[in-house]
Structure formats: structure tokens, C-alpha cells
Amino acid sequence: MKKGNATLFNLPITTKLGITLVSFLLILIFFGEWIMPYDPFQIDMNNRLESMSHQHWLGTDQLGRDIFSRIVYGAKLTIGLGVITIILSVIVGVPIGLISGFSGGKIDAVFMRIIDAILTFPDFILAIAIAGLLGPSLTNIVIAIVLVRWIVYARLVRSQVLELKQQEYILASKISYSSKWRTIRMHILPHLIPTIIAIGAVDVGKVILLISSLSYIGLGAQPHIPEWGAMLNDGRGYFQVVPALMMYPGLAIMLTVLIFHLLGDGLKNRFDIRKRGLRK
Structure with missing residues (x-):
């Protein structure tokens, strides 16, 4: 098999593991409601602060809500918003980087x-300041983080475009009077896409930490919403009595961030990004 064929069978073990674990997370997001034993919003004061049992696999919180169901439901919010935020950051940052690097000059x-x-x-x-001005909500923290993270992709793309512009095939394209859009689409974007995907995979983990942190300090999800950062905030007052209220959402955040870092690291190695001297 040729080296350039990026099939699942010739990928590094770290990349395979990352893809497998991320696939599991995606299944959890899309089909999590099928495995939730309880309504994550259902309050049952008669069963509050219960420990692990056959009825409640991870116990219950201070309002009697099933922790496992809330963790599963929270995956859709925390991970889903993290992925959406990265996609929006790419949509904003990549065109700006392309225009800036390709046009040069005053632009x-x-x-x-x-x-x-x-x-x-x-x-x-900066994310705290923007989210504070917009007001506490999940939508507003996504906007705040996009306004911060688009710079990563704009700088990355600009630096790569400046390098690619010096290649002979780009110069030949200009000499043949190809339009700027055709040159970008045919000769520049194919080189940028693997890099953007690899950096974006790592960035999902960073954005998940940002979303959870902003929710933890009250700028994101509000207490009744089972977002992982908000769940950490909910359990803070019961940490000495029932540490599991903070331990489970904390572990969910940590493991998810590690999984996306694993995937991103494997993709970087696969596309030789470090060898090309790229910096985030």
C-alpha cells in the first residue's frame, strides 16, 4: 500500500485509538437518550444524595436527579458545543487568513x-469579558469563544499561505493568469485542510475546557442545565459530603479533553505537521 493512502489500516495506533474513542463520544451524543435510565431533569427529593446502586449507577445529586443520566445528556451540550465552536471559528478564521496571506500589502x-x-x-x-457583556447563556459563551479562537486559524492559515505562495506551482498558476479563487481552491486549500483538521481536533479539547470553565463560574449553562461545567458548580457546596457530585463531571471533562488531544496528536503525526514546523 502506498504511503499516501490514508486508510484506517495504515494509520498510527494513536490515531486509530483517537478515532475509535471520538466515535464512541459521537455515538453517546446522538444516541445517549436511548441509554439514559431516567429523565436528567427529574427531581426526586426522596432519593437525594444516594450512592451508587443498581437503580442509580452513579448515584443521585442534591435534588435526587440521576447523575449518570445527567452526564450522558451533558455530553451533547459540552462536546456538541465544543465542536460547533471550532467549526464556527474555522469558518471565520480560515477566510481571513486566506485573504490576508494571499493578498498581502495593506489588507x-x-x-x-x-x-x-x-x-x-x-x-x-477575553472570553470572560465578552461573555460577561453578552450575559450568561450557552449561546453567548459560544459567541465569546468564537471571537477569541478564530485568531488561531487565521494566523495558521496566513503563515501557510505565505509559505505556499513561494512554491513554483503557485507562481506558474499566476503566470497562466488563473484567478485568485481558482489558485486558492486548486493549489492552496488542499494543503491546508489536513492541518486545519488536526489543529481543530486538539482545539476541541481546549474549547471544552473553556466552555466548562465559563459555566462553572456562572457565565454559561445555568444550574438546572446538565452541562458538565455547571454540574461541577452545582456539586461544589457538597464536595466534602458527596465528592462524587464533582468527581464524575470532572472525570468526564478530563477524559474527553484527553481523547481529543490523542486524536489531534495522531493526526499531526499522520500529516507530518510538526516536521513542517507548524505552530498553533
């Missing part, structure tokens, strides 16, 4: 000044 200078101005603030602090 590039303007975009870079905007990016440099935003980069003077740490991601988390």
Missing part, C-alpha cells in the same frame, strides 16, 4: 494589527 497589515490587538489579552480573560 494583510490591517488584519495583523487587529489580530495583534486581540492577542494582547489572554484567551480566558
Whole structure:
């Protein structure tokens, strides 16, 4: 089999494992409601703060809600919003990076000044400020994070376009009077897509941490919504009595972030991104 054929059988073991685990998470997101034994919003004060049992696999919370059902339901919110946020960041950042890198001149200078101005603030602090201005909700924290994370893809794409512009086949395309869009579509985008996918896979984990952190401090999901960060906040007052209220959503966040990092790391190795000297 040729080296260039990216079939599942010739992928590195880390990439295979990452794809398998991410596939499991996607199944959990789309079909999780089939395996939830209880309504994640159902309150039962007679069974509050129960430990693990056959009826409640991970116990119940302070309002008698089944923790396992809430964890499964929360996967749809936390992971789903993480993936959506990355997709939106790519949609915003990639065209800006393409235009900036390919056009150069004043257009590039303007975009870079905007990016440099935003980069003077740490991601988390800037996301908190934007989410605080917009108000607490899951929609608003997605908007806040997109406004922060698009820069990653704009800078990445710009740097790669500047490098690719010097290649002979790009110069030949210009000499043959091909349109800018045709040159980008035929010669530049095919080289960028694998890099964007690999960086995006790692970035999903980072965004999940951001979403959970903002929900934990009250800027994202509100207490009744079983988002993992909000569940951590709900269980904070009971940590010394029932540590499982924080332990289970915390483990869910940690394992999910590790899975996406594993996938992204495997994709980076598969596409030789590190060898090409790319930086996030």
C-alpha cells in the first residue's frame, strides 16, 4: 500500500485509538437518550444524595436527579458545543487568513494589527469579558469563544499561505493568469485542510475546557442545565459530603479533553505537521 493512502489500516495506533474513542463520544451524543435510565431533569427529593446502586449507577445529586443520566445528556451540550465552536471559528478564521496571506500589502497589515490587538489579552480573560457583556447563556459563551479562537486559524492559515505562495506551482498558476479563487481552491486549500483538521481536533479539547470553565463560574449553562461545567458548580457546596457530585463531571471533562488531544496528536503525526514546523 502506498504511503499516501490514508486508510484506517495504515494509520498510527494513536490515531486509530483517537478515532475509535471520538466515535464512541459521537455515538453517546446522538444516541445517549436511548441509554439514559431516567429523565436528567427529574427531581426526586426522596432519593437525594444516594450512592451508587443498581437503580442509580452513579448515584443521585442534591435534588435526587440521576447523575449518570445527567452526564450522558451533558455530553451533547459540552462536546456538541465544543465542536460547533471550532467549526464556527474555522469558518471565520480560515477566510481571513486566506485573504490576508494571499493578498498581502495593506489588507494583510490591517488584519495583523487587529489580530495583534486581540492577542494582547489572554484567551480566558477575553472570553470572560465578552461573555460577561453578552450575559450568561450557552449561546453567548459560544459567541465569546468564537471571537477569541478564530485568531488561531487565521494566523495558521496566513503563515501557510505565505509559505505556499513561494512554491513554483503557485507562481506558474499566476503566470497562466488563473484567478485568485481558482489558485486558492486548486493549489492552496488542499494543503491546508489536513492541518486545519488536526489543529481543530486538539482545539476541541481546549474549547471544552473553556466552555466548562465559563459555566462553572456562572457565565454559561445555568444550574438546572446538565452541562458538565455547571454540574461541577452545582456539586461544589457538597464536595466534602458527596465528592462524587464533582468527581464524575470532572472525570468526564478530563477524559474527553484527553481523547481529543490523542486524536489531534495522531493526526499531526499522520500529516507530518510538526516536521513542517507548524505552530498553533
